[in-house]
Amino acid sequence: MNFATLFIILMIVIFAGVGWVVFWAIKHAQKNNAEYKNFASVHGYEFDKAQGNDNYRDYSTNVTRNEKTLTLSQSPFVEKYANFTQYPFGHGTERKVAYVISGKYKNTPFHAFTYHFIGQDSDPSKPGGVFSVVLIQCPDAPKRQLTDQMFYENGCLCEYQQGNLNVETIHERIDHLRKLV
Secondary structure (H helix, E strand, O other): OOHHHHHHHHHHHHHHHHHHHHHHHHHHHHHHHHHHHHHHHHHOOEEEEEOOOOOOOOOOEOOEEOOOOOOOOOOHHHHHHOOOOOOOOOOOEEEEEEEEEEEEEOOEEEEEEEEEEEEEOOOOOOOOEEEEEEEEEOOOOOOOOOOOOEEEEOOEEEEEEEOOOOHHHHHHHHHHHHHHO
């Protein structure tokens, strides 16, 4: 076997391996993303894919860029679900809201979603990344002390965590927020 034949066989094996990994990653992301819609359907909640992509799941953390970007318009999904000024909202660029689950749990209106933005090197105290957000509507500010990853704004009590939204924890997180009201 000459070198050219061996090289071609090696390239075919490498491309097949990479193709299999990409195929597996897309199928895995589709399965994970379907969990949101299924969870909403089972519990009678509304589901809005918003800016989510069926073939993509974001695992990035602390995403920042050195460039300054002027945002002339905001996504209607960010405006509708994530129109807050407290971190992680209202900072950075390329803000996205994905896989929104909305409804009432124990008579408490809520929204739960994945929020993503790119931070800027000029403000290292507010790094970008992917955040799991759960918020409940409450007309009055909570009387108890809130943790660093909670805030009250615009009649909503909000709690966020690093990473994609996990449907297994939504009800537990809503219960925790309800106890603070």
